[in-house]
Amino acid sequence: MPDSNAGAAGDATDETAVANQAPTPAGGPGAGRGNAGKPTHGKPTDGKPTIGPLQLFISFSLLTISGFGGVLPFAYRMLVEKRQWLDKTEFAELFAIAQMMPGPPILHIAQIVGHRDSGWRGGAAAVLGIITVPTLLMMVLGLAYHQLGDIAAFRKALSGMSAAAVALIIVMGIKMAVAVPRRVRPWLVVVLAFVLLGLAHVSFFIVMALLLPLSFWFAWKEPR
Amino acid sequence: MDAFFDSALWQLATHLGVLSMVAIGSGLGAVLPEVHRFVVEQHHWLSDEQFVAFYTLGQASPGPNFLYVTLIGRHVAGWWGALAVVAAVVVPSCLLTYFLVRTGVVGGDGRIQRLLKNGLAPVSAALMLSSSWVLANTVDKDWHAALLTLISLVLLLTTRIHPLWVIGAGAAIGLAGLV
Numbered sequence: 001m002p003d004s005n006a007g008a009a010g011d012a013t014d015e016t017a018v019a020n021q022a023p024t025p026a027g028g029p030g031a032g033r034g035n036a037g038k039p040t041h042g043k044p045t046d047g048k049p050t051i052g053p054l055q056l057f058i059s060f061s062l063l064t065i066s067g068f069g070g071v072l073p074f075a076y077r078m079l080v081e082k083r084q085w086l087d088k089t090e091f092a093e094l095f096a097i098a099q100m101m102p103g104p105p106i107l108h109i110a111q112i113v114g115h116r117d118s119g120w121r122g123g124a125a126a127v128l129g130i131i132t133v134p135t136l137l138m139m140v141l142g143l144a145y146h147q148l149g150d151i152a153a154f155r156k157a158l159s160g161m162s163a164a165a166v167a168l169i170i171v172m173g174i175k176m177a178v179a180v181p182r183r184v185r186p187w188l189v190v191v192l193a194f195v196l197l198g199l200a201h202v203s204f205f206i207v208m209a210l211l212l213p214l215s216f217w218f219a220w221k222e223p224r
Numbered sequence: 225m226d227a228f229f230d231s232a233l234w235q236l237a238t239h240l241g242v243l244s245m246v247a248i249g250s251g252l253g254a255v256l257p258e259v260h261r262f263v264v265e266q267h268h269w270l271s272d273e274q275f276v277a278f279y280t281l282g283q284a285s286p287g288p289n290f291l292y293v294t295l296i297g298r299h300v301a302g303w304w305g306a307l308a309v310v311a312a313v314v315v316p317s318c319l320l321t322y323f324l325v326r327t328g329v330v331g332g333d334g335r336i337q338r339l340l341k342n343g344l345a346p347v348s349a350a351l352m353l354s355s356s357w358v359l360a361n362t363v364d365k366d367w368h369a370a371l372l373t374l375i376s377l378v379l380l381l382t383t384r385i386h387p388l389w390v391i392g393a394g395a396a397i398g399l400a401g402l403v
Contacts (some may be wrong), residue, residue, distance in 0.1 A: 065286045100340050101324070102245040103317025104252070104290050111321050120322060127318055134287020135310050138294035141281045142306065145295070149277075153399060160398020162280040163369040164390045166359045167376035169253065173352035174381070179345060186346040193350030197257050198357040201265070204258035208246060211347055219342035 051085065051117045053125035059083065060110050060129030071106045071130070085113060106130060185218040232269060233301035233308055236262075240293055241312040245320075247351075252290040252313065254351035257358045259293070269300050272362045279359065284391050368403045 051059075059078065067074045072095075079086045086094065094112060098105035107127055114126030148154040180186050193211050196202040228234055239262055240252075247255040256279070263269045270278070278299070282292025290313060297309030364370040376390045397403055 064288070067286055067288070071288050096341075100344070101317070101321060102247065103313070103320070104244070104247075104288050106288050107314060107318060108321050111318055112325060115322070115325050123318070123322060123325075127314065130288065131291070131310060131314060134285065134291050135294055135306075137285050137287065138282065138291050139298065139303070139306055141285055142295045142298045145277065145281065156398045156401060156403070157395040158277050158280060158398065159363075159369070160372065160394040160396070160403045161284060161391050162276045162363045162394070163372040163398075163403055164376040164394025165280045165283045166356065166363050166373045167380055167390065168283060168387050169256075169352070169359060170356040170373075170377055171380045172253065173349065173356045176345070176349035176352050180349050181342070181345075186342070189346035190350045190353075193347055194353050194357070197351065198354030201257075201261060203261070204243070204246075204255060208347070212343070215347050216339065216343035219339050222342055 051122070053114070053118055053121045056114045056117060056122050057125040057129040060114075060126045061133050064106075064130045065133055072109075075106060075109055079109075079113065085117075181222075183222075185222075186215070189215045189218065231301070232267070233297075233305050235267070236269075236297065236300050236305070237308045237312040240309050241316055244290075244313040244317055252293065253355060254348055256355035257351075259296075260358055260362075263296055263300075270296065274299065276359065276362050280391075284388070372397060372403055 063074055063078045064071055076091060080088055080091050094109055095105075097112070098108035101108050107130060110126035110130045111123040114122035114124070116122070118125075177190065180190055189211055193207060196207045196211075197204065240259070243255045243258060244252060247253075252259065260275055264272055264275050275296075278295035279292050281295060282289055285291070291310065293309045293313060294306045298306035301308070360370075360373060364373055372394060376394065379385050379390060380387065394403075
C-alpha cells in the first residue's frame, strides 16, 4: 500500500489516515493496524498494510532525534504505543533478542522491525533512519568543538556537563549490576572483570578471553 | 597499500568494528574503557580531556550514544574518518542481524537464550561499571566535580528526572565556574 507514506508528515494523523483509507469490514486485514490492541487478528505480519521503507526511515528518524541520553525508552513509546507496529509481548521479545546480539541494540530493533515489514530495504531504511540525522548533528557538534574548544566559557560548560554525564553511565552500570543474579559465582565474575578492566587496565580482549568462558560455564551449571 | 593499513583511520575503524561485535547488549557504552585505552593511552590520538568532551557531547546530543565515535573519527582522520567509524560500527553488526533474521536463528531455543543471558549479564555489568570508573577518574579531578557527579547520580536514581536536565544543569554549573 504505497500511499501509507502519505501520513508521513503528521505522526498523530497517521493512524486515522490508515483507518480511513481501508474501510474494510470489521476484522478485515486493512483494519489490523488501527486496532492492534484487540486480540482478534492473527499473526503480526498477516494482512497488515506495508509500512514501506520511506515511512520506516521517517519514523525511525523522528524516534532517534527525540532520544536524548539513549533511544531505547523512546522506542517502546513509538513502536508499541503510538504506531502500534508491535504489541507489548513482541517488543519484549525483540528487546531481549537485541540485547543478546553484538552491536548497538537499537539498531537491531530497527533493522528487525524494518525487515519484517519490507525485507532488506526496510531494514536498511530503518537503520539509516536511526543514524543519519544524529551523525550529522555529531558532525556539527564536532565542528563547534573544533571552533569553540579554546573558549573558556565553552570549556567550563563542557566540564560541568561531563561531571553530570558520568552519573548517567554510573546509573546504567548500577542497573545492570542489580539485574545480575545474587549468587556467588556470577558476582565473582563481576568483581574479577571490574578489577581487571577498571582498576588494572588489562586489555579488553584478554579479559573477555578469560572471563566469558568462565561466566558461560557458571551459567551452564546454574540450576534451572 | 601498506600505508593505508598503517593509517590511523584503518586502525581506528577496524578496532571499533571488532569492539562493536563483542559489545553485546549495550552499544559501545560497555567497551568504553577499551576505546579509551586504545585511543588515549595506546595511540595518544586524543587527550583525556578531549575523550571525555567527545563522550559528553555524544550523551548530550540526540540519537544512539555510540555515535560519540563520530567525533573521535573526525579528530583522527577528518570528515571521512567520522563516516568511516560510524560505518565500521554499524555495518558488520547489521550484516550479522540480516544473516540471523534470514536464517531464522533469531528467536532460537529457550535454553540457549537463557544461557547467553546468564553468561553475559555479569560480564556486561562489570564492563559498564568499569566504564563509569574510568570516566569518573578522568572527569572528577577535584571535589567540586565529584560532588556534581554524586548529586546527579542521586537525582537520577531517586527521581524520574530526564537525563537531559541533569546534563543541562551541569552545563550551567560549569558556566558559573563552580566546577
